[in-house]
Each structure stands twice: as C-alpha cells, then as structure tokens.
Amino acid sequence: AQTVTQSQPEMSVQEAETVTLSCTYDTSENNYYLFWYKQPPSRQMILVIRQEAYKQQNATENRFSVNFQKAAKSFSLKISDSQLGDTAMYFCAFMKRPIQGAQKLVFGQGTRLTINP
Amino acid sequence: NAGVTQTPKFRILKIGQSMTLQCTQDMNHNYMYWYRQDPGMGLKLIYYSVGAGITDKGEVPNGYNVSRSTTEDFPLRLELAAPSQTSVYFCASSSHLWEVGNNSPLHFGNGTRLTVT
Numbered sequence: 001a002q003t004v005t006q007s008q009p010e011m012s013v014q015e016a017e018t019v020t021l022s023c024t025y026d027t028s029e030n031n032y033y034l035f036w037y038k039q040p041p042s043r044q045m046i047l048v049i050r051q052e053a054y055k056q057q058n059a060t061e062n063r064f065s066v067n068f069q070k071a072a073k074s075f076s077l078k079i080s081d082s083q084l085g086d087t088a089m090y091f092c093a094f095m096k097r098p099i100q101g102a103q104k105l106v107f108g109q110g111t112r113l114t115i116n117p
Numbered sequence: 118n119a120g121v122t123q124t125p126k127f128r129i130l131k132i133g134q135s136m137t138l139q140c141t142q143d144m145n146h147n148y149m150y151w152y153r154q155d156p157g158m159g160l161k162l163i164y165y166s167v168g169a170g171i172t173d174k175g176e177v178p179n180g181y182n183v184s185r186s187t188t189e190d191f192p193l194r195l196e197l198a199a200p201s202q203t204s205v206y207f208c209a210s211s212s213h214l215w216e217v218g219n220n221s222p223l224h225f226g227n228g229t230r231l232t233v234t
Contacts (some may be wrong), residue, residue: 043228047221103222107159
C-alpha cells in the first residue's frame with residue numbers, strides 16, 4: 001500500500017516570503033501521479049499543481065512549483081512571493097495511474113500554512 | 118453545472134442514531150467516492166463506486182454503507198453513529214477523461230461536518 005507523509009504539521013511565514021512544504025511517499029509503483037491540494041477554511045479542495053512521475057521536468061504553476069525527486073520519493077511544494085490568500089491547509093496526494101477503473105488518491109496528513117501580514 | 122453537491126453541510130447526531138449523507142453530481146461521471154477527514158489528518162477513502170450498481174470498500178469502510186442506484190447519486194449511510202465517526206465527509210466524482218489538461222482527477226463536494234455526541 002502507498003503512504004504519503006507530510007512532516008510539517010504547521011508553518012508560518014511573512015507575506016512575500018518563499019516557503020517550501022515537504023512531502024515524501026512510499027510506493028513500489030513506477031507509473032503514478034502526485035498532487036498538491038489547497039484547502040482554505042471554506043473546506044473546498046483546490047488542486048494547486050500536479051506532476052506525472054514519468055516527467056523529469058518539475059511542474060510549475062505561476063508562483064507554485066515542485067521539486068520532484070523520484071529516486072528519493074520526495075515531492076515538495078515551493079510557494080514564491082506568498083500572499084495572504086495562500087493561508088490554508090495543504091495536502092500532498094499520490095495516485096497510482098489506473099489502467100482502468102477508479103482514480104483513488106492517498107493523502108498525507110496536511111500542513112497548515114499561515115501567511116502573516 | 119453544479120458539480121458535486123453534498124447535503125447537509127452540518128449535522129449533529131447522538132450516539133446510536135442513523136443518518137444518510139447525500140451526494141449528487143451532474144457531470145455524468147462514472148466514478149464516485151466518499152472520503153473522511155479527521156481533525157488534523159488527511160482524507161481517507163471510505164467507499165467508492167465505478168458505476169451504477171457497483172461499489173467497493175476503501176481504506177476505512179467499517180460503520181458505513183453505500184449504494185449507487187443511479188449514475189448521479191451516491192449516498193453514504195451511517196447505521197449506528199459512534200463518536201469515532203465525528204469527521205468531515207467529502208464526496209467526489211471523476212471520469213476517465215481526467216488526464217486531459219492540468220485538471221484534478223477528482224471533483225470534490227464542499228463536505229459535510231458531522232459531530233456525534
């Protein structure tokens with residue numbers, strides 16, 4: 001079974017700073033996806049960024065980027081120029097690429113990120 | 118499109134009571150899921166369905182039942198509520214076309230906060 005570990009329960013930075021959230025995972029699969037989700041107080045689950053394991057290039061989405069280290073099974077999220085609206089819970093998630101069938105995600109425990117003015 | 122709609126948003130149950138959490142989606146997705154999110158923890162899969170009439174257990178199915186009589190609806194039933202079932206419950210749906218673009222594989226509802234006292 002796959003496991004996802006986020007070792008930072010809480011983090012806090014000043015507005016405009018850069019922050020990195022850590023995530024490690026354990027799997028014997030070779031074909032999979034990794035995701036970062038943001039959950040603001042509204043409870044909505046918002047996809048921040050995704051990475052296909054077969055792609056060596058790290059994914060980027062505006063101020064959000066990942067450092068994907070496949071051999072080390074590490075998938076960290078970097079938020080540049082942090083904004084007050086980035087305050088939220090962040091979840092790392094793993095999904096084995098399904099050949100057929102459901103897309104079942106395995107989530108980490110989450111990191112509560114606070115951006116201070 | 119309303120997406121994935123969950124009702125109710127909040128509920129308080131007494132120990133031993135029963136209730137059904139409703140979930141409906143209007144995207145004609147084949148796959149539907151129920152997750153629970155305990156305080157300070159990530160989401161864990163309770164049950165999932167790959168189509169009408171077909172359901173299967175996830176990681177934490179004990180104490181729950183599901184049915185999928187239509188493509189749109191996937192209710193979650195708690196028969197004898199226990200304090201350990203105090204959690205936020207998320208319903209989600211997906212289709213096999215999720216890999217197109219940079220989308221999330223799952224479309225989430227906004228959750229139901231359930232308290233059992």
